[in-house]
Amino acid sequence: MDEINALFHGFSIALTPFNLMLMVIGIVLGVLIGVLPGLGGANGIAILLPLTFSMPPTSAVIMLSCIYWGALFGGAMTSILFNIPGEPWSVATTFDGYPMAQQGRAGEALTTAFTSSFIGAFFAVVMITFLAPLVAKFALKFGPPEFFSVFFLTFCSFIGMGKEPAFKILAAMMLGFALAAVGIDTVTGQLRLTFGWHEMMRGFDFLIAVIGLFGIGEILLSMEEGLSFSGRDARINTRIVVETWKKLPRFWVTSLRSCLIGCWMGITPGGATPASFMAYGVAKRMSPDGAKFGTGQAEGVVAPETAAHAAGTAALLPMLSLGIPGSPTAAVLLGGLLIWGLQPGPLLFVEQKDFVWGLIASMYLGNIVGLIIVLTCVPLFAAILRIPFSIIAPVIIVICAIGAYTVNNAMLDIWMMLIFGVLGYAFKKLAYPLAPLVLALVLGDQAEDAFRQSMLISQGSLGVFFSNGLVGSIMGLGLLLLVWPLFGKLKARLKAAG
Amino acid sequence: MSEEKISGGSSGGISMRSAELVVAAFLATIGGMVIYDSVRLGAKWGADGPEAGYFPFYIGLLICIGAAVTVTGVLRQKGDDKLFVEWGALRQIMQVLIPVALYVLGIQLIGIYAASAAYIALFMVFMGNYSWIKGVLLGCAVSALTYTMFEIWFKVPLFKGEFNPLPLIGL
Numbered sequence: 001m002d003e004i005n006a007l008f009h010g011f012s013i014a015l016t017p018f019n020l021m022l023m024v025i026g027i028v029l030g031v032l033i034g035v036l037p038g039l040g041g042a043n044g045i046a047i048l049l050p051l052t053f054s055m056p057p058t059s060a061v062i063m064l065s066c067i068y069w070g071a072l073f074g075g076a077m078t079s080i081l082f083n084i085p086g087e088p089w090s091v092a093t094t095f096d097g098y099p100m101a102q103q104g105r106a107g108e109a110l111t112t113a114f115t116s117s118f119i120g121a122f123f124a125v126v127m128i129t130f131l132a133p134l135v136a137k138f139a140l141k142f143g144p145p146e147f148f149s150v151f152f153l154t155f156c157s158f159i160g161m162g163k164e165p166a167f168k169i170l171a172a173m174m175l176g177f178a179l180a181a182v183g184i185d186t187v188t189g190q191l192r193l194t195f196g197w198h199e200m201m202r203g204f205d206f207l208i209a210v211i212g213l214f215g216i217g218e219i220l221l222s223m224e225e226g227l228s229f230s231g232r233d234a235r236i237n238t239r240i241v242v243e244t245w246k247k248l249p250r251f252w253v254t255s256l257r258s259c260l261i262g263c264w265m266g267i268t269p270g271g272a273t274p275a276s277f278m279a280y281g282v283a284k285r286m287s288p289d290g291a292k293f294g295t296g297q298a299e300g301v302v303a304p305e306t307a308a309h310a311a312g313t314a315a316l317l318p319m320l321s322l323g324i325p326g327s328p329t330a331a332v333l334l335g336g337l338l339i340w341g342l343q344p345g346p347l348l349f350v351e352q353k354d355f356v357w358g359l360i361a362s363m364y365l366g367n368i369v370g371l372i373i374v375l376t377c378v379p380l381f382a383a384i385l386r387i388p389f390s391i392i393a394p395v396i397i398v399i400c401a402i403g404a405y406t407v408n409n410a411m412l413d414i415w416m417m418l419i420f421g422v423l424g425y426a427f428k429k430l431a432y433p434l435a436p437l438v439l440a441l442v443l444g445d446q447a448e449d450a451f452r453q454s455m456l457i458s459q460g461s462l463g464v465f466f467s468n469g470l471v472g473s474i475m476g477l478g479l480l481l482l483v484w485p486l487f488g489k490l491k492a493r494l495k496a497a498g
Numbered sequence: 499m500s501e502e503k504i505s506g507g508s509s510g511g512i513s514m515r516s517a518e519l520v521v522a523a524f525l526a527t528i529g530g531m532v533i534y535d536s537v538r539l540g541a542k543w544g545a546d547g548p549e550a551g552y553f554p555f556y557i558g559l560l561i562c563i564g565a566a567v568t569v570t571g572v573l574r575q576k577g578d579d580k581l582f583v584e585w586g587a588l589r590q591i592m593q594v595l596i597p598v599a600l601y602v603l604g605i606q607l608i609g610i611y612a613a614s615a616a617y618i619a620l621f622m623v624f625m626g627n628y629s630w631i632k633g634v635l636l637g638c639a640v641s642a643l644t645y646t647m648f649e650i651w652f653k654v655p656l657f658k659g660e661f662n663p664l665p666l667i668g669l
Contacts, residue, residue, distance in 0.1 A: 167564045167567040168564065170563070171525050171561055171568065174529075174557050174558075174560040174561040175561060177554075177557045178528060178554065178558065178561060181532075181554045185550040187547075187550070188550045192535065193535050193554065195531075219594065220591050223590050223591050223594045388626055390621060390627075390628070391618075391626065391636065393621065394618045394622070395618060395640060397617070401601070401605060402644060402648070402656060405605075405610065405656060406654055406656070409657075411605070411657055414605055415602060418602050422595070426517065430514075430517060430521055432521070448553045452547060452548050455547065456547045460548070
């Protein structure tokens with residue numbers, strides 16, 4: 001039981017007063033980010049990242065990951081009380097959560113959501129504890145072709161499992177790769193895609209893209225919807241919590257199923273949003289009360305919340321063990337690792353034991369702290385949502401601009417943020433997905449390096465990607481996922497033909 | 499290239515089809531630029547391995563393919579065209595977007611602190627119908643708070659602008 005020992009060692013690192021304080025700050029900031037439109041897990045962490053440069057890496061990652069947990073919790077709050085999903089992954093929570101609040105059961109709905117989130121996250125953390133070291137150990141044997149095949153699988157699964165049109169996913173993803181290629185080529189030292197413009201030499205920073213795409217883009221979207229908050233009263237007391245907890249064990253099947261869906265979608269980069277929709281859909285089909293879904297069934301809150309949190313947490317598994325993030329937020333955390341001077345990838349488990357296990361231990365603690373904070377502070381956070389949009393919006397934009405500037409201390413980045421904001425708005429409305437764009441921007445250079453190194457090994461033959469069983473089967477799986485949408489189309493066509 | 503087709507109902511707007519075509523054209527342009535620069539750098543197999551443009555060349559190609567397939571899909575689509583954005587909603591968006599652009603220009607000229615205070619104040623007064631006093635107070639408060647946080651606590655200097663106005667108030 002090496003993992004258990006390592007985990008306890010991790011607890012001894014994470015459980016210092018300073019780190020506990022950072023956890024509380026992180027969770028509170030995270031919930032705030034989650035309830036405010038225009039600020040989400042990914043861009044919230046991107047904005048705060050520069051402030052952690054001077055902290056020890058373990059403390060920094062504890063605070064940033066707690067912001068992430070807080071954002072996951074916060075999204076549910078606005079969905080249930082205001083029928084406005086604060087985060088994309090809490091859209092499915094509005095289906096049954098808001099009707100419950102309308103019936104005066106807001107407290108029950110919130111308790112259900114928070115508890116389910118906690119269970120989903122806990123399940124995923126336990127999985128990370130035992131699976132991540134194994135994956136990392138396995139991945140230590142990887143060479144460049146194997147790593148490229150994992151990148152390939154990651155990106156193919158976006159195309160195979162995304163609900164957007166496949167060629168739009170492809171275009172968005174490749175745009176990310178193209179932006180990643182801008183700047184100095186690491187192998188030959190040549191300038192690529194700068195078109196003689198010196199400021200472009202640095203390349204595009206994905207943090208700027210995240211702040212623009214998700215932050216400014218989101219504000220523009222909310223503006224169009226003519227945001228007006230008209231929320232339900234939220235009161236949670238111990239009695240409601242205890243009574244809700246008594247009811248919840250009935251939904252253990254739904255809960256377990258949603259945990260599994262969430263973990264799967266989190267590890268393969270499906271992400272929290274599709275996981276929550278999928279879990280809701282499956283629960284609706286399988287539950288005896290399925291027909292009543294949408295009218296305020298607690299089970300309809302359990303399913304998406306459990307899956308979203310399980311997915312959000314599980315997305316950290318490939319980030320820690322392979323250096324390949326499973327979601328945009330995980331990608332931002334990965335960017336943090338590089339800035340703090342840590343090399344993400346399987347070696348992290350060997351060389352940075354304190355960091356890895358401190359982080360994993362903090363996931364347990366952070367979720368417990370988070371559950372307590374959200375259950376006790378709901379009215380406080382709900383009050384923030386009553387601040388009018390004409391005050392919130394400019395303040396959020398100011399925060400985004402400052403965040404964009406502090407990444408590289410470059411004025412040009414604030415202009416870039418603005419351009420990415422408009423792009424994010426147009427992309428969202430036209431069903432171009434943003435997650436593959438961001439992930440390609442983060443992983444582009446690594447993927448290209450892995451590809452070029454493989455090509456050097458094989459003297460230019462693509463056969464190297466099928467040269468042994470392991471790399472061949474990962475590539476095969478990737479190709480299968482790539483053509484997966486075609487099967488769906490074929491089936492639909494056959495059905496139409498009779 | 500884009501025909502402005504206004505669908506039924508009193509409120510028109512930009513059609514989905516035009517928006518799709520504009521974005522696809524934008525993507526194709528970027529794809530073309532990537533291919534052009536990759537060929538300039540050399541997109542073949544050099545003496546010591548793949549040249550610098552080898553990988554980006556295919557990236558550019560795939561962007562163009564993605565855009566081309568999307569355009570074909572849009573052109574073949576028949577029937578009622580949905581709206582990308584209504585004129586009314588577009589006006590609301592512009593009411594946010596144009597001030598944001600001016601705000602960024604403001605940062606360039608007078609720095610983050612002064613521009614932020616002015617932006618928040620003006621936004622509150624013109625968009626939220628608040629009084630000037632409230633707007634100016636909150637704007638200055640937010641800027642003062644960020645100044646304390648960044649310049650004093652974290653020692654991270656932010657952009658002061660090409661015409662830094664802060665010395666005027668003794669900072």
